[in-house]
Amino acid sequence: MKHSINHRWTQMDKDIQCKIGVHPCSSVAMQKSPKRPNRKFLYFLPLLLLAGCGFPSLLITPVPNTTLLREERIAAGSGGKIVVIEVEGMILNARTGGLLQPQENMVSLFAQQLDKAQADPAVKAVVLRINSPGGTVTASDTMYRRVQKFRRESGKPVVASAQDVAASGAYYIACASDYFVVHPTSVVGSIGVIFNTVNLEGTLAKLGLKAETIKSGPYKDMGSPFRAIKEDERELMQEMVDDYYARFVAVVTENRKDVSDLKTATDGRVVTGDAAVKLGLADQAGSLEDAIDVARQMSGSPKASIILYKRPYGYSGSIYANAPTQGPSPTVLHVELPEMKELLPLGFYYLWTP
Numbered sequence: 001m002k003h004s005i006n007h008r009w010t011q012m013d014k015d016i017q018c019k020i021g022v023h024p025c026s027s028v029a030m031q032k033s034p035k036r037p038n039r040k041f042l043y044f045l046p047l048l049l050l051a052g053c054g055f056p057s058l059l060i061t062p063v064p065n066t067t068l069l070r071e072e073r074i075a076a077g078s079g080g081k082i083v084v085i086e087v088e089g090m091i092l093n094a095r096t097g098g099l100l101q102p103q104e105n106m107v108s109l110f111a112q113q114l115d116k117a118q119a120d121p122a123v124k125a126v127v128l129r130i131n132s133p134g135g136t137v138t139a140s141d142t143m144y145r146r147v148q149k150f151r152r153e154s155g156k157p158v159v160a161s162a163q164d165v166a167a168s169g170a171y172y173i174a175c176a177s178d179y180f181v182v183h184p185t186s187v188v189g190s191i192g193v194i195f196n197t198v199n200l201e202g203t204l205a206k207l208g209l210k211a212e213t214i215k216s217g218p219y220k221d222m223g224s225p226f227r228a229i230k231e232d233e234r235e236l237m238q239e240m241v242d243d244y245y246a247r248f249v250a251v252v253t254e255n256r257k258d259v260s261d262l263k264t265a266t267d268g269r270v271v272t273g274d275a276a277v278k279l280g281l282a283d284q285a286g287s288l289e290d291a292i293d294v295a296r297q298m299s300g301s302p303k304a305s306i307i308l309y310k311r312p313y314g315y316s317g318s319i320y321a322n323a324p325t326q327g328p329s330p331t332v333l334h335v336e337l338p339e340m341k342e343l344l345p346l347g348f349y350y351l352w353t354p
Contacts, residue, residue, distance in 0.1 A: 069116055069309040077305035080124035082295050083117045084288075084308055085110065087128055091135025091169045091350075093142065104311070107139050111146050113309045118154040124299035126150070127291050128160040128177060134168030134190065134351040137244050144251065147176035157298040161291035162186040162282070167270055169350035171281070172248060175255040178298065181291040182273035182282040189281060190352035191252060192268040193244040195237060197346060198225045223346060244348055256280055270352060 074084075093107040117123045128147070134140060151158055160166075160177035167190040174180050182188055204210060204226065211226035222233045229237070249266050252259065258280035259265050265279050276282040284290070296302050 069112060069311050072308045072310050073305055074308060075306035077303045080299070080301040080304040081120070081122050081307050082125050082127060082292060082299070082301070082304045083113070083123050084127045084129050084292070084306060085113045085117070087130045087132050087143070087170060087173060089132055091132055091139045091143065091173075093136065093139040107142055109311075110143050114146055114150045116309055117156070118150055123156065124301040124304055125157045125159065125295040127288075127295050128158060128174065129163065129288060130160055130166045130170050130174055131163035132167070132170035133165050133353070134170050134172070135349065136169070137193065137348045137350055140169030140172045140350045141247075143173045144176045147173065151176070151178065157295060159291050159295040159298065161288045162188060162273060163288070165352070167352035168192070172251060172350050175251050179284070179291075179294055180282045181284045181286045181288075181294060182276050183287060184273045184285045186273035186276070187270050187352070188273055188276040189265070189270040190268060191248055191266040192350075193241045193248065193348055194351055194353060195223070195241055195346075195348050196353075197223050197229070199228050200225050201227050225346075240348065244350075248350060252281075 087106075087110070089106075091106060093105065095105050114126070117126050147158055150156070157179070158177045160174040160180045162170075162174065162180070162182040163186065164183075165187045166174055166182065167187055171188060171191065201211075211224075213221050213224065213226070215221050219233060219236065221227075223229065223237065249262075252266060253262065260278070260280050265281055271279065271281075273282065273285050277285050284294070292306060296304055
């Protein structure tokens with residue numbers, strides 16, 4: 001009896017040690033029944049990495065996190081500097097960009113670059129490198145006025161240079177320059193205003209849906225996509241479009257004194273760079289290098305170096321900016337996504353929309 005109890009006790013002790021992993025049988029058991037990796041974890045691993053839950057070893061390139069504009073020299077020279085400032089993409093007074101990398105407010109950055117160029121006595125002129133179909137009425141007008149202010153207060157010349165497109169609001173901004181150079185194949189013009197909306201009332205009805213609006217006045221939801229525009233509302237919207245259009249035409253006539261056919265030039269059409277010069281909408285057909293040479297001549301700095309103002313991440317220091325964009329975390333895998341065309345919010349635009 002005593003032997004039987006001892007034997008059973010010894011066997012129970014071995015079983016317990018085996019389960020907790022201190023008995024040699026544990027290693028044998030593990031060899032016989034290896035655990036498979038959790039496949040669910042493998043499925044979620046890419047999402048965890050993109051969300052910043054990866055490991056420090058995944059950092060590919062360290063990027064400086066700074067709120068200061070950095071001067072980059074792209075062509076050496078002497079006797080001063082020419083600053084190239086970009087007007088690129090949709091002109092909006094808002095932050096834009098992709099899912100993982102929000103971009104800077106264009107109006108904010110533009111204002112800061114002009115302020116920096118104005119404050120630097122070594123800067124002799126500014127070249128606006130324009131490649132944009134335009135944007136909102138107010139953002140375009142704000143940037144136009146900033147160029148005027150820069151010219152008036154600094155006395156430094158501004159030369160605009162059209163690349164692929166300098167249409168509508170982008171052309172509006174170019175009108176503030178002292179001289180406008182367009183590439184022979186640039187798309188130029190689209191002088192006018194556009195307001196787009198859609199009528200989803202029929203589509204919603206097919207889905208068994210109906211929009212209900214509680215409003216303080218009869219015109220509070222004017223332009224709503226959930227119903228058709230009434231005739232009196234259309235008249236009010238047309239009055240606003242006409243007012244913005246008259247403002248655009250006034251900018252053209254004030255700054256482009258040699259427009260040969262104002263009616264043709266301002267009917268909304270786009271033309272090539274060569275045709276724009278013939279119409280008087282631009283001063284010269286040429287490249288960006290030609291525009292830089294013009295800036296050197298106008299500023300009396302024939303050997304001036306060419307610089308850009310850049311800032312990888314973050315922004316501050318302008319009344320047009322709001323919340324700062326955060327720099328990359330040491331555990332974040334930086335991924336560049338192709339730019340996606342956004343649906344434009346309702347509003348009035350100086351915009352070429354083919």
